[in-house]
Amino acid sequence: MSVNLIKTIQENLGYPELKKIDPASEQPVTDVHDVSENKFSQAAIPAVLTAMYRYAQSDEGAAAVLNENGNTNWVSRIFDDHSKDAIQTISVYAHQSNEDPAAKMNAIANEAVKVTKENLAADAGIKEVKLFFSDQRNHILLYLPTELRMGELLDDNTLDDNTNKMEGPISSLMQSIGSAFSKPVTGDDIKEQ
Numbered sequence: 001m002s003v004n005l006i007k008t009i010q011e012n013l014g015y016p017e018l019k020k021i022d023p024a025s026e027q028p029v030t031d032v033h034d035v036s037e038n039k040f041s042q043a044a045i046p047a048v049l050t051a052m053y054r055y056a057q058s059d060e061g062a063a064a065v066l067n068e069n070g071n072t073n074w075v076s077r078i079f080d081d082h083s084k085d086a087i088q089t090i091s092v093y094a095h096q097s098n099e100d101p102a103a104k105m106n107a108i109a110n111e112a113v114k115v116t117k118e119n120l121a122a123d124a125g126i127k128e129v130k131l132f133f134s135d136q137r138n139h140i141l142l143y144l145p146t147e148l149r150m151g152e153l154l155d156d157n158t159l160d161d162n163t164n165k166m167e168g169p170i171s172s173l174m175q176s177i178g179s180a181f182s183k184p185v186t187g188d189d190i191k192e193q
Contacts, residue, residue: 003115003119004136004139005049005112005115005116005136005139005140006018006045006046006049006136006139006140006143007139008115009045009049009108009111009112009115010041010045012111012115013107013108013111015041015045016038016041018041018042018045018046018143019042019143020142020143021142021143021144021145021146039093039094039095040090040093040094040096040101040104042093042094042143042145043089043090043093043094043145043148044090044094044101044104044105044108045108045143046140046141046143046144046145046150047086047089047090047105047144047148047150048074048075048078048105048108048109048112049108049112049136049140050140050141050144050150050154050159051078051079051086051150051154052065052074052078052109052112052113052133053133053134053136053137053140054078054154054156054159055077055078056129056130056132056133057130057133057134059126061077061078062126062127062129062130063126063129064077065113065116065117065129066117066124066125066126066129068113071106071110072106072109072110072113073106074105074106074109074110074113075087075102075105075106075109078109079153079154082153082154083102085153086105086150086153087100087101087102087105089148089149089153090105090148093145093147093148116129116132116133119132120132141159144159146160
């Protein structure tokens with residue numbers, strides 16, 4: 001599974017290249033031109049994938065990813081009670097006051113489900129979905145604009161931590177250690193103990 005989900009979705013949907021977020025300035029490493037489509041993709045793709053990651057860590061969420069066959073209103077599922085806030089936050093960031101980004105966000109989520117399924121074995125289960133998204137977490141967070149405060153919105157402040165945006169041997173080692181301690185567990189795993 002060497003797919004980079006965030007880049008694959010950006011390319012598949014024809015969005016401009018995303019920019020990594022500088023942990024010091026909390027801004028994109030190179031300037032994202034103030035074109036609303038650039039700002040929209042810079043906000044929406046990592047935000048939707050962050051919410052998908054969180055959602056897929058539950059048995060119910062991972063099963064939904066595995067069993068979904070068609071266009072689903074993922075935004076309301078993955079952001080739950082905070083879907084309106086997420087849509088508004090992304091609209092404000094992208095300066096899209098006249099557009100409702102919900103349809104585009106759902107397209108991003110549907111593409112994420114499609115790409116995920118394409119990269120899993122035919123007999124994959126809940127645990128494999130959780131592992132797939134866990135493996136993608138660090139790639140996703142490198143591009144997530146801090147000012148969106150997705151961690152706050154999703155009740156997981158570790159998502160907004162700037163150490164997630166650092167790269168290099170020490171940062172990679174620390175992220176690997178963190179990932180090792182947060183490997184997904186299924187309900188079946190809990191019952192076996």
